[in-house]
Amino acid sequence: MRELLQIIFDALSLGSLYALGALGIALIFGVMRLVNFAHGDFIAFCVFAMLWPSIDAAAVVFAGRLPFYLLIPLLLLIGAALSILSEVVVFRRFRNANPATMMIASFALGFVIRHLLLMLFSSRPKSITLWPSLGLPVEFLGAHIPMLQVVTIIITLAVLVILVLFLKRTRYGLEMRAAADNFTMARMLGVRANGVILLAFAISGMLAAAIGLILATNSGTADIGMGANVMLIAFIATVIGGLGSIPGAVAAGFLIGAASVVFQATLPHDARVFRDAFVYGAVIVVLLVRPQGLFAPKSAKQRV
């Protein structure tokens, strides 16, 4: 029972991380048909934004020293700003380009951000302690659950609820969903293309910042490549969920998180190092059975 509870919390917290990442990718894909591969570098950028530029091994914490009620909004703002800047400076110019061109542009942008960080901070991972108290376990029905896991799950659920309310209950949410469904038609009904796209980028950037905070708190390090893994899995989650489907991306994020944890717990000891091979194997099986994804929206067709 205790182990089962442990597995459930592991799965939920890892799945939360992937779901947040998948959301950030799905939102932009929805309105722009762009898979933003720079998303992982947005995550790293937000983490490094807490540090003072230096090439020492010990991080010089800068913004990271702020109390959480200032640090969190600040980082969300930085994430949103970076994301909006990317759209205005880079992606806007490729708006009518084909999806492959936009994807390459996002790779290039990712390289630029990564090498900017390299220049300022060197490639050495830095240790960073944000909220040590979150590492302490809480007792729950006999199982010891790290506080951070609980916080991660709660944050993710809160983000999901807020996002659903935004998309379903507000005018801008409605416009965003309409644009994701049929961009040209939405514009012909007065929906501002730039507004909707900027909003999607802003939200996506904030999600990247949230992931950065969780990752940094969890691992206690700031590493330039730290967003890459989440980005990869998040991208796979959006594909499995059905590109363009927001609920699908979230569900698939949780699914992959759960699969990883379950494989980790159930595979024979010697096979555990190959856990990811099993996870990706499962991904291939899913795509063979449902190439359009588990929750493909009716509007998944290409935009004209």
Added chain:
Amino acid sequence: MTALAVDDITVSYGRLTALRGVTLKVDEGEILFVTGPNGAGKSTLLNAIAGVVPTGSGSIAIDGAKITGAAPEDIARRGFSLVPEGRNVFGALTIEENLKVGTGMRADRRKIADDLDQVYQEFPMLAERRHTPAGMLSGGQQQMLVIGRALMAAPRIMAIDEPSLGLAPKIIDQVYEILLRLRAQRKLTLLIVEQSSTRAMMTGGRMVLIRGGRIVLEGPAAEMVRDDRLKQSYFGFGDH
């Protein structure tokens, strides 16, 4: 007063020229039918006015203000609402959400609820299923929805690409009745692509015949229908 002025526009898709110098004027509160064979450029004309396809040369003005090259959303905000061919409902959105998308740009926010009630009154089927995703509707129902959706944007000029397509005759009558009533009530200007010349004749108004990207014939709908050149144009017997 001229609501819409199209002046000598050309539109090309790559090497293919779809419109070659089309000029037309629609007065406020007027109804203009656009007819012609398949591929003549009727839909291209509407899409060019809506800003969805770029024009090569020429200019377009709404109420005297140039909109050539403007973004579709800015043209919509000037009061031009297009119901394009092919029933572009937002499939994942409910009927009610579909109807509300175009109301975001309206300044008269208090009237929106009244207009919604009115659309539901005209099309009770939409009211019954207001929380159903639009993708689940039949073709005819989707056609009603897109017309209702365009009306919810409170346009002053409404362009419809083949309103009769896929609708039962009774519903077509109803759609025209609504459009004509709105035209009388709030001077709605109508630009309608219509294949049925009898329908155009019954409704009255003016008619232009497009063929090969040009306007080849123009006049009161009732007279044009009797003109042999209209038939010839359709079947390609013309001197063109």
